[in-house]
Amino acid sequence: MQNRLLSVAIVAALAVPASALAAQPINSQAAGRALGLIDAHAAVLHRADADGFVARTVVVGKDGTEHARFDRTFRGLPVIGGDVVVHSRNGQFKGASQTLKTSMRPGVTGRLGKAQAITEAGAAFGLGFEGTPSARKVIYARGASPVLAWEVTMRGIRADQTPTEMHFFVDAGNGRVLDRYDAIHTANRVTRKGKPGGGGTTCNTSASGTGKSLFSGNVGINTAKCSDGTYQMKDLTRGGGYTTDLKNRTSGSGTTFADADNSWGSNTTADRATVGADAHYGVAETWDYYKNVHGRNGIANDGKGALSRVHYGRNYVNAFWSDSCFCMTFGDGGGSYYPLVNIDVAGHEMSHGVTSRSANLTYSGESGGLNESTSDIFGTMVEYYSNNANDTPDYMIGEEIYVNNPSGTAALRYMFKPSLDGASPDCYSPNVGSMDVHYSSGIGNHFFYLLAEGATTPAGFNVTPAQLVCNGNTSAGGIGRAAAEKIWYLALTGYMTSNTNYAGARTATLNAARDLYGTGSAQYNGVASAWSAVGVN
Structure with missing residues (x-):
């Protein structure tokens, strides 16, 4: 099952032993302070007498604001949608992010077994x-x-x-x-365990190899040198994350890629290691993006790498993240599609893991659309961060996977005008929560594009600036990628909860912009205008 309660249960302020905290990226003192604030502001947090709180993460902003995230229980039962983020500074309560609106609780017996x-x-x-x-x-x-x-x-x-x-x-x-x-989060809309290593060989020396990838050209990848002189596709510099060949099966961990000369693939699908190199490189770029841009140390912020599995199934045109195996999995495509291992797809799937270890946006309704949108946003930002000459950064998702795409305009999704995919909405309406999450994500994608770039038309597309907004305001947003990505990251990790909807996302990003740049700043005003430009007011 999806791990939800991965952090320490704090039963009294400052009463958690240090050994219990060692495996988790959590500030025990800040969590203890927040727990005390929950006690002092029980009415604001709609706390019932039998409610309990399990600390999951603590984020400290540059202004010293502490955002302590808790899962809620009632008489020992998990409260789905009851999670809360307590905001404080210098020990003073500043507010809380939550969607629960009542302290009323049902009985715990029930009629149905x-x-x-x-x-x-x-x-x-x-x-x-x-x-x-x-x-x-x-x-x-x-x-x-x-x-x-x-x-x-x-x-x-x-x-x-x-x-x-x-x-x-x-x-x-x-x-x-x-x-x-x-709990399986895919790159595209779904149409309706072996062990690494082997024998007594040890592979614990970091090495630098060459990945002859399919999409990114020849790239440097970090590998592990083994005691027998061979190499494995395992990145010891990024928490030991490793890449395996599933050999077209649909279960198991796969076989870790091994090589004699530390050169992987042939830039074609004829060599099975080629797409392994793509995935390994894409995950490394995503790791570096989160670390260097946001200060995050891996998916769970604990320095531990994840498993990447390639060659999943047969003619499988998709990729997905699974919490249960803490892994990313990539299909080989088929027919009109290449393997789904390009940079923005790798960034998309790894970002699902980041979401699951922060706001944990439930994968249904508007929160599910925000979950998908978050992966599209950060997958795109990883592509810009990597700035690989063989995969020009853009605001399209998965454009590289099309075998026949001479104009470069075919894609799974278009962040600047989501409706170009034929199904995603450009503008918010109350029914978006009933759509598939890969379509309802269009609202968040559209907002982010306008926030970062403004109403500017990408090359190759015949749409006017007026057609890129829903309210006629072609001056909306335009604060630049650097500010936009920081605002979204803080909103995700510090303000959103599992049940956040688009109205809540507007509030969360405005709060993040206020913390980072100040109320009334160009960035704050840009957030407000970009949301209004997609109909979230």
Whole structure:
């Protein structure tokens, strides 16, 4: 199951032993201070008497503001949508980010048993499931009022080979499915374990190899030299992240790429190591982007690398992130598509991991659109950060994967005008939450483009500046990428919660802009005008 409670449960201010904190990127003193503020401001946080709080992360802004993120429980049951970020400075409470609006809680008995809940979820799942479904009691608080529910998790494989880990929330009173989301986060809309290393050989010496990639040309990649003189595609400089060949299977960890001369691939798909080099390079560039631009040390901010699996399935035109294996997986494409291992796709998938370890935006409704948008935004910013001559940075997602794209204008998504894909909206409307998250993400993508670049038309597209905005304001945004990416990152890690919608994202980014640049600054005003230009007011 998706790990949600990966941090330390703080039961009293400053009462957590240092050994319990060692594995987590969390400031225990700041978390303890925030817990004390929760006690002192119980009404503001809609705290019930039996509520408990589990500290997950702490972000400290450049102005000293502490943003302590907590998951909420009630009588030991997780409160889905009850998470909160407590904001304080110099020990003083400054506010909280949350979507829970009441201290009312349901009873914890319910009429529906575990077996019945699994049956109801199974009917909604509609696939043959793998393994044994699991279920746990939760308080479902993403709706108008908290409800006792069963969270049922079912795993399977879709018809297009995409794995699925569906989470269903079944009302424990009447058996109705309240909500659902997939913990597998894909690069594109879904159409409806081996071990690394081997033997007694050790591979623990960092080395520099050459990746002859498919999309990025010949690039330097970090590898590991083994005691027998061979090399593995493992990056010891970035937390030990490694890249494996799944050999067209749909399960397992795969076999770590190994090589005798530390030169990987041939710039063509004829060599299986070529796309391994692309993925390995893209993940390294993403790691460096987060570290050098945002000060983040890996996906979970704990310095640990992740697994990247290539050659997944057969003719699989997609890529995905999975929390359960803490891994990114890339398909080989097929027909009109190359393997999905270009830089912005690698950045997109790794950013799903960053989101899961920060705001943890639920992958349904408007929060799901924001989750996808975050991956598109940071995947694009990684592409600009890398600035690879073989993959010119742009605001299109996945344009490199098309075999026949002479004009360079075919893409999975277009951030500057999302509707060019034929399905995504340019402008906000109340029904965007009912769309597939890869389409509802268009609102966030469009906002970010306008925030960074303003209403400017990219080369090769016949759209006017007036057609790039929803309210006629062609002067909206335009604050530059450097400021825009910092605002979105702080909003994600310091202000958004699992149930944040687009209105909440406007508030979160305005708060981040205020913290970074000041209220009334050009950056703050640019955030406000860019949101209004996509209909979020």
